[in-house]
Amino acid sequence: MLKLKSAALALALAAAVGAHAADPIKVGVALDISGPFATIGAETRDGLNLAIEQLGGKLGGFDAEFLQTDFAGNPEQATQLVRRYLQAEKIDFFTGPVASNSALAVGPALFAAKVPFLSSNPGPSQFAGKQCNPYFFGVYQNDTYDEAAGRVANDKGYRNMVLIAPNYPAGKDHLGGFKRLYEGAVKEEIYTKVGQIDYAAEIARIRAAKPDAVYFFLPAAMGINFIKQYVAGGLKDIPLIGPGFSADQDTLAAVGEPAVGLFNTAHWAHDLDLPANKAFVEAFRNKYDGRYPTVYAAQAYDVVMAMDAAVREVEGRVDDREAVLAALRKADFDSVRGEFRYGANNYPVQNYYLRVVEKRADGTITNRLVGTVLEQHQDAYVGDCKM
Amino acid sequence: MDSIFVIEQLLNGLGYGLMLFLLAAGLSLVFGIMDTMNLAHGSLYMAGAYIAARAHEAGAGFATAVLAAVAATVVIAFLLEQAIVRRLYARDHLAQVIATFGVILIADDVVKAIWGPSPVMAAMPAALAGPVQLLPELPYPAYRLLLIGVGLLVALGLYLLVSHTRIGMLVRAGASNRGMAELMGVRVGRVFSFVFVLGAALAALAGALMGPISAVQIGMGEAILIPALVVIVIGGIGSVRGAFVAALLVGMVDTAGRAFLPPALRAVLPPALAAELGAALAGIAMYLLMAAVLILKPAGLFPARG
Structure with a gap:
């Protein structure tokens, strides 16, 4: 009887040890499936799942588990979810939230627990500058799209511009980013209500100001409202420049025809001529009913590929966090964005492109790559980062 | 600032005001007559916008799509009234707010x-896509211009309905004193159902018409509810006339704040401060108007209850 007991105990122990050896690498993913960023969250999820499928559910050849949970875009809920991921699940990597406020909320807990946070979108200036941390990896800094747009305005010879953004801190930051590289004059800076629906008054002000071009930072529905009303108001002859967010596939599907001719800047384009990108776009369109991926899907896909490369580099020993960080910083994978390296603040030094919205012969409305605006561009906050 | 700019902004204020009127008229009637706070009014607006956008995209003409959206939303509203809202008439406002928030x-x-x-596309009818x-x-x-025309027509139609028809008389009776109307033999329950469905039809019309110049997306009804x-509140709860006057006032004040304040401030203040202050003041202009009206006339401009 005693023998049997010890045999059972030995067996149980062996099973426990065996299970430990095969313990999968755990990736905590906080998704915006509901809430204010649901559209973008769905793109993030689709990009992640395509990469996971292509890697056979493994990272660097080792078994991996991707915990995906909706947190409704609520920073408070994100904090609770991350606490659970850290305590109950003992995650090895974290990614997912769309917005900067959630990223800023969950960052400190992850950094304290030494869990690498690979951003799949937000690039707050705080984490690029004074609050930078070796455990945070950005995909772009929030202002860089605006900086690229400022350069586009210079290149096109615009001397007089009207700038428009919502009246909240991020709106001012983004217009500040535009003015950092723009060399012409700002005729008028218009700040609108957050969530504004009707832009007739602002459009009349733009008409009266007669600028060479207009730069707008109006995320999500505000941008959709603005573009539609701008074109209906007969201002189509005054060129409109925006950050890539306002001209991505999800927005184009809602704006339609009026978006045609819109210039926009981004660090990625679906027709970027790179083997890795071509393969990604083709696989994405095959998996998801032929629709073009957005920049959010591309970033999420890259995040999983970056984890894959890092785990391969450390041969699965993800507990050695110093080695994981060093491997992540090498970024030894074929990014769909092309070549990039991490700056001193773990934000990428990379190219930014100009795209223009076009209607194709088959009727689809989508972006076409025009050219490179900024080569190997670094954000403006890296100087404040003491790592 | 030339006269053209002023005329354009007056039109903008009129258009925005009439659009608010379509939404507020139904909300005001439901609140005024049934004493029921229906937050789901915004959801009916959203339903109208989505159904019109999808019907238009599926090949229906624009007018047909708008009418289909109104008809479908009327059916939805009828079912909603029978299933849920009817049970809320006798409850307090807190229960109504919570229940209709659940509906949202x-x-x-x-x-x-x-x-x-994702937001869906609501295309503009090709004939009206450009400026005139x-x-x-x-x-x-x-x-x-179409929005302004439809808004004025609906306002006229509502005026005739409420002031010159028998059902309108019953509606007014219910709004000014529900208990007395019941004692006089008005079947208030039926009037309620009619008013609720009428309000829904107006909300759907507003949503369907707003689609081509705004984002048709989840949550659009909540944004416009405020x-x-x-x-x-400004017009006086339950009064269609009050809703009309107040909607035009809010439309004008809001538009004027956004159009004239920033340039005016820039003439007297440094540019950075003017931009900041102008945007902030324009943002709160309609609330200042509401506060001023509430101080002078706490029941609103045209209170329905005596």
């Missing part, structure tokens, strides 16, 4: 399940 959450998820989380030359120097969006509530 459900409606948002139903829309997401049917049409997905109103004056030699004033091109004005043809579609906005100015609509401001309108009914």
Whole structure:
């Protein structure tokens, strides 16, 4: 009887040890499936799942588990979810939230627990500058799209511009980013209500100001409202420049025809001529009913590929966090964005492109790559980062 | 600042005000007559916008799509009234707010399940896509002129209905003194159902017409509910006339704040401060108007209850 007991105990122990050896690498993913960023969250999820499928559910050849949970875009809920991921699940990597406020909320807990946070979108200036941390990896800094747009305005010879953004801190930051590289004059800076629906008054002000071009930072529905009303108001002859967010596939599907001719800047384009990108776009369109991926899907896909490369580099020993960080910083994978390296603040030094919205012969409305605006561009906050 | 700019902004204020009126008229009637706070009014607006956009995209003419949206929303509203809202008439406002807020959450998820989380496209009818030359120097969006026309027609129609028909008389009786109306033999329950469905039809019309110049997406009804509530508070709860006057006031004040304040401030203040202050003041202009009205006339401009 005693023998049997010890045999059972030995067996149980062996099973426990065996299970430990095969313990999968755990990736905590906080998704915006509901809430204010649901559209973008769905793109993030689709990009992640395509990469996971292509890697056979493994990272660097080792078994991996991707915990995906909706947190409704609520920073408070994100904090609770991350606490659970850290305590109950003992995650090895974290990614997912769309917005900067959630990223800023969950960052400190992850950094304290030494869990690498690979951003799949937000690039707050705080984490690029004074609050930078070796455990945070950005995909772009929030202002860089605006900086690229400022350069586009210079290149096109615009001397007089009207700038428009919502009246909240991020709106001012983004217009500040535009003015950092723009060399012409700002005729008028218009700040609108957050969530504004009707832009007739602002459009009349733009008409009266007669600028060479207009730069707008109006995320999500505000941008959709603005573009539609701008074109209906007969201002189509005054060129409109925006950050890539306002001209991505999800927005184009809602704006339609009026978006045609819109210039926009981004660090990625679906027709970027790179083997890795071509393969990604083709696989994405095959998996998801032929629709073009957005920049959010591309970033999420890259995040999983970056984890894959890092785990391969450390041969699965993800507990050695110093080695994981060093491997992540090498970024030894074929990014769909092309070549990039991490700056001193773990934000990428990379190219930014100009795209223009076009209607194709088959009727689809989508972006076409025009050219490179900024080569190997670094954000403006890296100087404040003491790592 | 020339006269063309002023005329254009007056038109803009009129258009925005009439759009708010379509939404606020129904909300005001439901609140005034049934004493029922229906937050789900915004969801009916969303339903109108989605159904019109999808019907238009599927090949229906624009007018047909708008009418289909109104008809479908009327059916939805009828079912909603029978199933849920009817049970709330006798409850207090807190219960009504909580229950109809629940309806909003459900409606948002139903829309997401049917049409997905992304905003959908609401194309403008091709004939109205561009501007028309109103004056030699004033091109004005043809579609906005349509909105103004429809808004004025609906206002006229509502005026005739409420002031010159038998059902309108019953509606007014219910709004000014429900208990007395019941004692006089008015079947208030039926009047309630009629008013609720009428309000829904107006909300759907507003949503369907707003689609081509705004984002048709989940949550669009909540965003517009706030100015609509401001309108009914200013106008006096339950009064269609009050909703009309207040909607135009709010539309004008809001537009004027955004159009004239920033340039005016820039003339007297440093540019950075002017931009900041102008945007902030324009943002709160309609609330200042509401506060001023409430101080002078606490029951609103045209209170329905004596």
